[in-house]
Amino acid sequence: MTVLEQPGPYRPAPPPAWQPRTDPAPLLPDAEPLRLLGTPAAAGLDPALLLELHGQLVRGRRYNAQATALTRQGRLAVYPSSTGQEACQVAAGLVLQQQDWLFPSYRDTLAAVVRGLDPVQALTLLRGDWHTGYDPAEHRVAPLCTPLATQLPHAVGLAHAARLKGDDVVALALVGDGGTSEGDFHEALNFAAVWRAPVVFLVQNNGFAISVPLAKQTAAPSLAHKAVGYGMPGRLVDGNDAAAVHHVLTDALRCARSGGGPTLVEAVTYRLDAHTNADDATRYRGDAEVEAWRAHDPVTLLERELTGRGLLTEDVIRAARDAAERMAADLRERMNQDPVLDPMELFAHVYAEQTAQLRAQAAQLRAELTAAGELPGAPEGGPQEGRQR
Amino acid sequence: MTTAPAGPGLKPATMAEALRRALRDAMADDPAVHVLGEDVGTLGGVFRITDGLAKEFGEDRCVDTPLAEAGIMGTAVGMAMYGLRPVVEMQFDAFAYPAFEQLVSHVSRMRNRTRGALPMPLTVRVPYGGGIGGVEHHSDSSEAYYAATPGLHVVTPATVADAYGLLRAAIASDDPVVFLEPKRLYWSKAAWDPERPDEVPGIGRAVVRRRGTSATLITYGPALPVCMEAAEAAVDEGWDLEVVDLRSLVPFDEETVCASVRRTGRAVVVHEAPGFGGPGGEVAARVTERCFHHLEAPVLRVTGFDIPYPPPMLEKHHLPGVDRVLDAVARLQWESDWTERTPGTAAATDDESGAR
Numbered sequence: 151m152t153v154l155e156q157p158g159p160y161r162p163a164p165p166p167a168w169q170p171r172t173d174p175a176p177l178l179p180d181a182e183p184l185r186l187l188g189t190p191a192a193a194g195l196d197p198a199l200l201l202e203l204h205g206q207l208v209r210g211r212r213y214n215a216q217a218t219a220l221t222r223q224g225r226l227a228v229y230p231s232s233t234g235q236e237a238c239q240v241a242a243g244l245v246l247q248q249q250d251w252l253f254p255s256y257r258d259t260l261a262a263v264v265r266g267l268d269p270v271q272a273l274t275l276l277r278g279d280w281h282t283g284y285d286p287a288e289h290r291v292a293p294l295c296t297p298l299a300t301q302l303p304h305a306v307g308l309a310h311a312a313r314l315k316g317d318d319v320v321a322l323a324l325v326g327d328g329g330t331s332e333g334d335f336h337e338a339l340n341f342a343a344v345w346r347a348p349v350v351f352l353v354q355n356n357g358f359a360i361s362v363p364l365a366k367q368t369a370a371p372s373l374a375h376k377a378v379g380y381g382m383p384g385r386l387v388d389g390n391d392a393a394a395v396h397h398v399l400t401d402a403l404r405c406a407r408s409g410g411g412p413t414l415v416e417a418v419t420y421r422l423d424a425h426t427n428a429d430d431a432t433r434y435r436g437d438a439e440v441e442a443w444r445a446h447d448p449v450t451l452l453e454r455e456l457t458g459r460g461l462l463t464e465d466v467i468r469a470a471r472d473a474a475e476r477m478a479a480d481l482r483e484r485m486n487q488d489p490v491l492d493p494m495e496l497f498a499h500v501y502a503e504q505t506a507q508l509r510a511q512a513a514q515l516r517a518e519l520t521a522a523g524e525l526p527g528a529p530e531g532g533p534q535e536g537r538q539r
Numbered sequence: 540m541t542t543a544p545a546g547p548g549l550k551p552a553t554m555a556e557a558l559r560r561a562l563r564d565a566m567a568d569d570p571a572v573h574v575l576g577e578d579v580g581t582l583g584g585v586f587r588i589t590d591g592l593a594k595e596f597g598e599d600r601c602v603d604t605p606l607a608e609a610g611i612m613g614t615a616v617g618m619a620m621y622g623l624r625p626v627v628e629m630q631f632d633a634f635a636y637p638a639f640e641q642l643v644s645h646v647s648r649m650r651n652r653t654r655g656a657l658p659m660p661l662t663v664r665v666p667y668g669g670g671i672g673g674v675e676h677h678s679d680s681s682e683a684y685y686a687a688t689p690g691l692h693v694v695t696p697a698t699v700a701d702a703y704g705l706l707r708a709a710i711a712s713d714d715p716v717v718f719l720e721p722k723r724l725y726w727s728k729a730a731w732d733p734e735r736p737d738e739v740p741g742i743g744r745a746v747v748r749r750r751g752t753s754a755t756l757i758t759y760g761p762a763l764p765v766c767m768e769a770a771e772a773a774v775d776e777g778w779d780l781e782v783v784d785l786r787s788l789v790p791f792d793e794e795t796v797c798a799s800v801r802r803t804g805r806a807v808v809v810h811e812a813p814g815f816g817g818p819g820g821e822v823a824a825r826v827t828e829r830c831f832h833h834l835e836a837p838v839l840r841v842t843g844f845d846i847p848y849p850p851p852m853l854e855k856h857h858l859p860g861v862d863r864v865l866d867a868v869a870r871l872q873w874e875s876d877w878t879e880r881t882p883g884t885a886a887a888t889d890d891e892s893g894a895r
Contacts, residue, residue: 281652292620293652297644303610304645307617307625314573314599315621333637337610344605499651500690502658502713505743505790 172381179374179386183418186394187455195393197461203240203392204456205470207449210236210260212474214423216481217259217273221427225485227278230257234422237392237448238324238354240264245399246290246322253292253305253323257354261324262291269481279489299329302338302351309342309349309406320406321349322399328359330373339414343380346411350402353414354389356421361434377414389417390448393455422447493519549730554702558588558720560733561706562626566596569624572710574601575611576628576664585630586666586725612638615661616645624660626710632667633676639684646715647690659715662706667695668761668811670723670858672851679848680812682760685717686788686821693788694742695719697763699729701786704739712742721761743790747799751781754805754871757796757822759785762809762859769864778868788818796822797829804835805871809859814842836872 186192214233221229232239235257243264246252254262259272267289274283275294282293292308295301305323312319329335330353342349353373357364370376377384383405387398395417402413420443424431431440456462497504497512504512519525566572574589580603583590592601604611608629615625629635642663650658669678685693694709694716696702702720709716731737740746748763749770756766763784770780783799785792800806806826808819823838841859849857 280654281648282654282656285656286620286653287656293649293657297640300613300640300644303613303641304617304620307614307619308621309617310614311618311621311623314623319621321617334609334613334640337605337607338613340605340607341610341614495654499653499655501650501692506793507791 174378177378177381177383179372179377179384179416183386183388183416184394184398185388185391186397187391187451188458192393192455197459199396200393200452200456200459201461201466202244203237203396204449204452204462204466205473206240206244206264207236207392207452208470209474209477210240210264211449212478213260213263213269213481216478217276218423218427220273220482220485223486226273226276228426228428229273229276230426231421231423232257232260234443234447235354235356235389235419236260237395237452238352238389238417238419241392241395241399242322242324242352245396245403246320247318249290249317249319250403251290251292251305251308251319251321253301253308253321254294255298255301255324255326255329256294256296257326258324259294262289262294265289265291267291269477270484273485277485277489279491280495299325299332299334299338301325302329302334303341305349305351306338306342306345306347306412309347310345313348318407319348320403321347322403323349323351325351325353326359327353327355327357327364327367327373328362329353330376331359331367339377339380339382339412342412343382346409348406348409349412350399350406351412351414352399353416354419355416356389356419358421358425358434360425360429361431363434372416374414374416380414382412382414385413385415387415387417389419390446390451392448392452419448420446493525549732551728552699552731552733553726553728554696554699554720555586555588555725556733557699557702557731557736558706558725559590559592560736561703561710562589562592563595565626565707565710566592566600569710570600571622571624572600572626573618573623574626574628575604575615576602577604577606577608577611577630579603579628584628586722588664588720588725589628608635608638609641612641612646612663616641616649616659619659619661620649620657624662624710626662626664629663629665631673631677632665632679632681635663635665635681638663642685642691642715642717643688647688650714651690658713660713661715662709662712663715663717664706665717665719666722666725667719668721668723669848669854670761670811672854674851675848678851678854680810680843682717682719682788682810683812683817685719686818690715691789692716692742693719694786695721695760695788696786697721697724697760697784699727699731700737700739701784703731703733703736705742705786708742716742719760723761724764727764740786743787743792745783745785745787745792745795747781747795748784749780749782751779752803753778753780754807754868755781755783755796755799755803756807756809756864756868757783757785757799757826758809759788759818761811765859765861766809766864769861769868772861773865773868776865776869780868785822791821791825793825793829797826800826800830800838801833804833805868806834806838807841807864807867807871808838809841809864809867811843811858813845814840815845817842836870839867839870841867 217229220226239260242261262272271283305321309321374384374386579589580593615627618625696705709718758766808822819840
């Protein structure tokens with residue numbers, strides 16, 4: 151056995167002292183969600199903005215009710231309602247500039263409508279006649295995303311690409327509390343922070359992922375706190391206070407636009423309706439909880455503020471209600487018409503140029519439809535089936 | 540395949556060099572082309588395919604991303620939505636699986652979902668296959684997953700010229716292309732002029748690599764050299780084998796494949812991926828459907844076994860080799876040509892024509 155010579159105790163030079171790369175203090179969210187309505191700070195709010203928010207909230211509430219009714223009538227396959235979350239939806243739809251992009255999930259059709267999308271187009275996915283009913287590039291609204299949180303990296307990539315091109319474009323990505331548990335949430339926030347991408351993440355914490363409450367979703371102090379681990383600011387806001395959500399999002403977008411990088415905003419809100427029409431919320435939450443949140447309803451909060459400031463006149467109420475009813479009547483009328491379906495379109499957009507195999511399958515379907523008399527006058531190999539390879 | 544005859548203006552080049560040159564030329568030709576991946580920047584990629592790109596085009600065009608494949612694929616989707624032409628590198632076949640949801644749920648569907656409004660001109664480079672002595676998770680043949688996903692093109696080169704030509708075509712494509720690079724062919728050489736690369740057929744076209752009359756070997760990627768060697772060895776057995784290189788699994792060039800099988804009357808499909816649910820089953824089915832009356836024998840398959848990829852010291856037993864290909868060729872019912880068979884005889888009825 152060899153005994154190694156021991157010249158003395160091993161004393162490596164001490165490593166440099168560890169320092170955080172980013173001072174975490176300014177990234178931390180406030181302890182309480184920001185509230186403006188009903189506080190002294192509300193005095194500084196622009197009356198025109200409050201009235202616009204009010205009109206949109208009333209319209210949004212009516213939109214949710216109408217879409218839910220259309221589901222009961224069989225006109226929509228399913229509708230994930232945002233009733234109770236209209237403050238987040240309206241603020242998200244209003245804060246963006248024209249060139250900015252919105253990345254909605256399936257529950258965010260209202261935000262897309264507020265941004266300017268035709269409600270019928272926004273509801274195409276949920277009616278089921280196609281997956282996306284609008285041109286995302288035209289409206290700068292990404293397709294409604296169903297796999298949770300998977301749209302977040304898209305927002306990061308798009309915002310990053312826009313900045314590489316030198317364009318003044320910010321992306322606002324919407325996600326729910328359940329979605330924050332997904333790996334894509336983590337990867338998107340990490341990429342966004344490393345690239346300092348001009349993107350804002352809005353988490354609508356509505357208390358439930360279908361039936362699973364937030365306590366079973368995370369042990370974090372708040373969802374906004376997760377931002378600190380990525381090196382971006384986290385902001386906590388009352389998600390039923392439309393003025394506060396608008397204010398926080400406006401700040402975050404300004405920061406992103408000026409090169410300050412991404413922000414994670416957690417808006418604390420509540421889904422007053424069930425997950426969708428197919429869900430039974432009484433299996434996982436009690437009426438008392440729901441009623442407590444109804445007392446903190448976004449429409450009520452804003453109307454109380456407007457009343458206090460003498461802004462909620464009969465004219466304002468009537469104008470908001472009339473506009474909402476007009477929207478609902480138009481939506482009802484158009485959704486009660488059967489959509490025009492073209493089965494041959496199934497093959498039209500799979501590839502830029504159709505493969506031989508798809509051409510053969512399209513021919514098979516066309517023959518079946520022709521034999522069944524369901525394809526009147528469709529031209530053989532018409533343009534609806536795409537270019538041929 | 541692996542030797543390089545030096546012609547005028549031609550120097551031996553490796554597949555890796557051709558791939559690198561394709562990326563470089565695509566980036567030089569189109570500022571929308573951006574390369575993203577793990578270690579692709581400063582290091583030049585673990586296989587050095589992106590060597591020099593960050594230096595020449597800047598770190599914004601050849602990006603060392605955080606180590607997260609779903610994030611790479613997902614951000615590339617957003618970049619493509621904004622009009623860029625991302626080329627993402629998945630470091631190894633089995634490391635690409637975290638990106639699978641983005642690929643299947645978004646990359647492959649975005650054009651269809653949006654009625655063509657948002658095409659995905661995105662190339663996904665995946666070094667794949669075994670034979671390099673890699674430890675677990677470094678040798679998968681994952682092509683069946685991609686080929687089973689409508690909306691994706693799935694392409695794999697087997698020659699130096701194709702490595703350049705097909706990668707340029709993939710990057711230029713307005714559809715997403717999963718570009719599978721047979722990593723054991725990275726260092727294969729051929730005479731090739733980087734200043735004047737050979738023109739090759741585009742995506743979706745198979746190529747007959749060796750003319751023959753006895754039977755057709757249908758293959759792609761890393762199994763092509765095996766089949767070419769088998770075809771040479773078969774000459775001693777009296778078989779003149781034709782070899783078809785698919786090059787593109789999706790779109791699948793049925794015409795070239797079926798024309799060959801109709802000429803030879805016999806076919807063996809050869810690939811490294813497991814046989815069950817693998818591309819070989821689809822090829823055999825289509826050949827049978829379209830060439831039934833030209834076939835002298837059932838279409839056979841020589842594939843990897845239906846096992847998780849073996850540890851490196853055992854992989855030689857798994858990978859289809861020349862002997863296994865020749866064994867399959869020997870089982871193509873040479874003893875009784877169709878024209879000579881009488882219905883009801885033993886040779887014409889059930890026979891255990893299993894692939895292996």
